[in-house]
Amino acid sequence: MLRVHFTAEDLLGVRFAAEPLPLFELALALVAAQRTDAPEVFGRWRQRLGRELPGAALPLLELLRPDGDNPPFVEPPVRDFEEALDAVRLAAPLVGDEELTRILARSRSKAATAPWLRGLRDGDRESWELLEGALRAAHRAVIVPQWAAIGQSFRADVAWRARLLATHGIKAALASTHPAASWSGTVFEVGRPPDFEVRLAGRGLTLMPSPFWTGRPLLAGHPDGSHLLIYPALTPLPLVPPGRAEGSLDALLGRTRAAVLTLLVQQRTTSELARDLDISLPSVSEHTRTLRAAGLITTRRDGKAVLHSATGLGVDLLHSGG
Structure with missing residues (x-):
């Protein structure tokens, strides 16, 4: 179960992200490609992406898993794509050995990818250049052709949920982000695994709908110090x-x-x-x-x-x- 503890200050500090973020959406798109839920909506899109995803982008499938538990360094919350890539480069010497060891341990095809993942862990320049090339290739194939539709889905959800917040309050706005979402006092709960609990402690919450994500809401850090809640947009990309x-x-x-x-x-x-x-x-x-x-x-x-x-x-x- 996901449990998010709000203070009164946090409830007043709920806001919406200004726009979708390119590497966040790329990561969630590649996650969606590996999931099997919502086949009526995403089935054909997944089949098409499986045919069209360039080979240079395939290493990303070893980093980005179907449960959305992605390494933060590959999806920096930066609005501009080139600046986001700069953030990935700057993260290279800062990524902890523990994080990359965890990625290595959960790799599906260790024989094929372990050297590259070990190279990331060991700070190998060619491995990090391979990652940048994969991000560029995937962004060009997956995100660039759909960026206008991604923005339309994002803006439509924000407009709807902002109206919901204004007329029915923050609890209704957040409870509608997932069928298993509810409130227990000032604790927002989503009854789906895995177990994760966070106390906002006055830092607030930034809401970001994604037209690719189909699972329970995810939490990530935001540059302004708040927590970022990523949830499924009301209209997923194939239905835009x-x-x-x-x-x-x-x-x-x-x-x-x-x-x-x-x-x-x-x-x-x-x-x-x-x-x-x-x-x-x-x-x-x-x-x-x-x-x-x-x-x-x-x-x-x-x-x-x-x-x-x-x-x-x-x-x-x-x-x-x-």
């Missing part, structure tokens, strides 16, 4: 509508998901949604799962039927989106 969205609701949810929410002003079954929107049943299930996790709809069973309807929060979002 291409081009410019037609309206604010489409920009936030994606066109199909916005249509699902609109139809659910009146109660409908999964089959009725599939028929009315001419989409598959698995696609309907994925859209309703995400809307339910955000508190925008409720779902209940009535015999064999599964009934969905918009919540008050969902109806409020529809009104604000016109």
